[in-house]
Amino acid sequence: MKTRILTPLILTGLSMLAVGVLAASLLIPTPTPDGLAAAVSPDTTTASRQAFADERTVEASFETSPERSVTSRATGTVSETLCEPGHTVESGSRLLSVDGRPIIALHTGTPLYREIGAGDTGPDVLALQQELARLGYNAEGSGVYGWRTASGVNQLLKHVGELNPDGRIGPADVAWIPESAITPTQCVAGLNSSLTDGDEIMKTGGQLTAVTFPAPANLREGKRTFTLFGVTTGLAKDGIGKTDVRITDQKFLDQVRSSDGYKTTLADQGGKKPTATLALEQPVDAIKVPPSAITGQNGTRACVSPDGKRAVPVTVIGSALGATLIQPEQNGAVIGKVVLGHRLDGVQCPAAEVK
Numbered sequence: 001m002k003t004r005i006l007t008p009l010i011l012t013g014l015s016m017l018a019v020g021v022l023a024a025s026l027l028i029p030t031p032t033p034d035g036l037a038a039a040v041s042p043d044t045t046t047a048s049r050q051a052f053a054d055e056r057t058v059e060a061s062f063e064t065s066p067e068r069s070v071t072s073r074a075t076g077t078v079s080e081t082l083c084e085p086g087h088t089v090e091s092g093s094r095l096l097s098v099d100g101r102p103i104i105a106l107h108t109g110t111p112l113y114r115e116i117g118a119g120d121t122g123p124d125v126l127a128l129q130q131e132l133a134r135l136g137y138n139a140e141g142s143g144v145y146g147w148r149t150a151s152g153v154n155q156l157l158k159h160v161g162e163l164n165p166d167g168r169i170g171p172a173d174v175a176w177i178p179e180s181a182i183t184p185t186q187c188v189a190g191l192n193s194s195l196t197d198g199d200e201i202m203k204t205g206g207q208l209t210a211v212t213f214p215a216p217a218n219l220r221e222g223k224r225t226f227t228l229f230g231v232t233t234g235l236a237k238d239g240i241g242k243t244d245v246r247i248t249d250q251k252f253l254d255q256v257r258s259s260d261g262y263k264t265t266l267a268d269q270g271g272k273k274p275t276a277t278l279a280l281e282q283p284v285d286a287i288k289v290p291p292s293a294i295t296g297q298n299g300t301r302a303c304v305s306p307d308g309k310r311a312v313p314v315t316v317i318g319s320a321l322g323a324t325l326i327q328p329e330q331n332g333a334v335i336g337k338v339v340l341g342h343r344l345d346g347v348q349c350p351a352a353e354v355k
Contacts, residue, residue, distance in 0.1 A: 043343045045290060047304075047335050052286035052318055052325050054220045058213040059273040060228050062265075063246075067205035068178055070105075072189070073171035073197050074098040083187035083202050091180045092135045094160035095202075098195055102160040105182075106174040107131060115170030120145040128169070132156065134180075175201060183207055208257045211247045213276060215240050220280065220317060228276040229261030235278075286317055286325040293338040294324055296349025302326070303349035308339045311349045 076099035082089075089095060091107035106112075108127035116125055121144050129139035129149055137152035150167035157165035157173070182204045189201040211228060224235045226247065233252040235245070247253075256262050265274050289304060294316070296303045303311040304326065312335060314326040328335055 043341065044337050044339050045293065046337050047293075048288045050286050050288045050320065050323075050325060051283040052320075053279040053283040054318060055277060055279040056216045056219070057275050058216060058278055060276045061212045061273060062208055063210040063212065065205045065207045065209050067185070067203060069200045070175055070177055070182075070184075070202045070204060071198055072096075072098070072103060072175050072195055072201045074101070074103055075172070075196050076101075076194070078189050078191055078193050078195060081187065081189060081191055083184050083189070085184050085186060088181050088183050089177065091131065091177060092156060092159070095175050096189060097161075101173075102157075102162055104156065104160050104174045105177050107177045107180045111176040112169065112171050112174055115168055115172075116145055117166075117168035118145055118147070118150055125149070128153075172197075177204070208253045208262075209248065211253065211256065211276075212244050213278075215242055215245050216278065219278075220284070222284075223281040225279055225281050226276060227279075228256055228274065229259040231255040231259060234281060240278075284317070284327070286327060287314075287335050288320070288323045288325055289335075289338050290340060291319075291322070291324050292340045293344075294326075295344040295347050296352030298351045301329075301351035303347065303351060304335060304338045305344055305347045306335070306337055306339070308343040308347065311347050313350055 078096055078098055079100050080097035082093075082095055089105045091105055093105055094102045095105040096103050108124070108131045110123045110127040112124055112128065114124070116122075116128070123143070125145050126141070126143035129141045129143070129152075132139035132149065132152040133141060135156065137155045138148040139152045140146045140148045153169045154165040154167055157169070184202045184204050185206050186203040187201075188203065189195060189199065195201070211226075213226075219240060221237065223237050224240065225232050226235055226245075231252060233247060233249050235247075261274060293304050294302045295305065296311070297316065300316045301313065302316050303313055305311055312333060313329040314335070315329055316324060316326055318325045326335075
């Protein structure tokens with residue numbers, strides 16, 4: 001009998017206890033998990049250092065020499081050719097042989113248009129004398145073909161393989177070239193081919209003579225490097241003005257011309273200009289801060305503050321990946337922690353006062 005009475009009482013008590021626990025759980029707030037708590041923005045941060053090369057991307061353009069044909073006045077069969085595309089031909093060197101007779105590549109201010117010898121005069125004689133002298137051979141330099149010029153002609157002819165020179169020289173002995181050194185792009189007269197007076201023997205020109213690019217604005221002063229197709233050259237501190245920059249360094253041009261990138265660019269029918277990189281040769285040491293650490297900016301001058309009260313004048317020199325790069329205006333100034341955002345509201349920056 002007692003057991004029957006106690007059981008309902010126990011069940012009623014447990015029910016009341018469960019209702020109390022449920023009510024308490026509803027009244028006591030549940031703590032928010034750490035991962036879901038609202039983020040609190042910091043009002044200070046630590047500045048870091050970064051090398052700054054003021055790197056710029058520019059579009060490169062190419063200047064090339066005009067294409068020209070080199071012809072010969074010789075008649076006969078090509079018995080030897082020393083012409084190779086891409087290999088420089090120097091004035092005074094043997095270019096080919098016709099029926100065993102050497103033909104000389106020769107640059108003169110006035111091309112030889114006649115056979116000349118002792119006693120002849122004229123601008124062609126003077127031009128020949130000047131080139132003989134440049135090459136280190138005898139010549140009078142007077143415009144009159146004397147014994148010294150005849151001696152120099154014989155020296156030149158023997159140098160290229162003529163066994164029995166007679167002191168005379170004419171158009172059939174030479175192939176006039178437009179410069180003292182040229183680079184063939186195509187050799188037309190092959191071995192055993194037949195030549196007649198005036199036939200083309202090779203093509204030249206179309207050679208890379210300069211690389212140009214537009215000068216970017218607001219460049220930081222200093223020596224710079226220019227890199228195109230993986231080839232780098234240096235530019236003088238004052239080598240970049242406000243107009244197009246022109247690079248003519250021959251070693252650099254030769255390396256660019258040999259690169260796959262240059263060959264691909266020439267073959268591109270769309271005419272899209274390749275891009276190059278311009279950067280400081282010696283990167284400068286910069287301080288990196290968030291943009292919200294900058295106050296009172298006026299051009300490149302601005303301020304940061306370590307405590308929200310004191311202003312430290314700085315020069316803004318660039319940006320990188322969402323950060324601002326600065327340098328202190330005063331030598332020796334140390335920038336460690338900087339305050340951000342609203343904490344800068346009361347900071348008076350001298351740069352902002354300059355009008």
